Amino acid sequence: MKKLVLSMVMVAALATGADESIPDATPVTDPQPILAQLQQKMSALGSVYLEFSQDRQLQLFAAPLHSEGVMLIDRPGWIRWETTRPYRSILLGSEKSVAQFEFTDGRWNKLKLGFPQALKQVMDQMTLMHQGQFAALTNNYALSVATGAVTIVTLVPKDETIRSFLAALEIQFPPDFAGIQAVVMREPGGDFTRINFTREIRNPKFPTHTFDQTNPLDLAAIQAAAATPRPADSQ
């Protein structure tokens, strides 16, 4: 009897489930002009500091799983993805390697990462996306573009195995293509993760050791430096 009640509840929940993360947008027949425009606009960005909030929506749980953090990108291929809540973790990537740190016992501990090449591939792709280099992603993804209140670049993995857990990756841009507004990762069963970029500082000068894979600089020091305008910005 208990199983029957649970089954009925499950059917009802699935019937009422709706994905509110899809904005209105119309697919364009030829995405190339928009992709070229995006690349041109984003290639002007030397470095960027972004704060994000991430909500992972699983149908199993009543509330989304929330986390927050920052993403820093600098040329030529430096990236730092730091989760600040509800736990603390730093992912660092360069053109050559990746590293990860976990904050435990009041200090940062470097992990001896298993299979770092897989992580590096992801970090590389994140960097390419934030630099607007979508052409470099076409080996691994089929690209399409839709326009509306936001412009959405959708990347569908070409590899069937990857598609089994990542149905599509949607990157949302504001109308002026100033930067990435949000990223939505869709899974085959309807679950999705939405990353909203809430604050952006363009072309900050990051202090030494921001991307150091042995002893990364504390985030507070980076934030203080990033918020300081460069001399050229004040002219």
Added chain:
Amino acid sequence: MVLLSFSFGLGGCTTAPHTQLQAPRQSFPPDALITQRGVLTVFGGRQFPLNGYAALSAEYGLRLVVTENFGGVLADVLLTPDGKTYVMRSSPTFKTEWIERFLAADARCLLGLSQADCPGESLGPDRYRIARRWYRLEVQTVNVAPGPQPLESFVPPVTSTP
């Protein structure tokens, strides 16, 4: 987003533990969504950071979803109050047998549902270490959201047998 297509090397061993972990069940509300962050250390010292999301129900059991850095689901398992284990989702990282044999047992230990076969120790408030022969798992509870969880989380698969 990332495919960590590896399998854990079970051909070696780490130091065999001598103590039994005693995570108190009453440290969690009877119904809650619990978020945990963990690091799994396997043979050779390779480490894998993991997130665990556990829907806890006093009446229906425990549903645990384990993900990697970017949210990809590595394992999804339902543990019912009658002691049965249902693997709802496995992955190249966490194969079904591994989930049934180790992950389910560790979840019961870490959430205080069982104190049998819990080799490990408390590392501090909300921090525990499970240390089995083949691996070491350090877990910290980072968020507890009390309240009833969706009943559909606790429905065993119709065709599966534990």
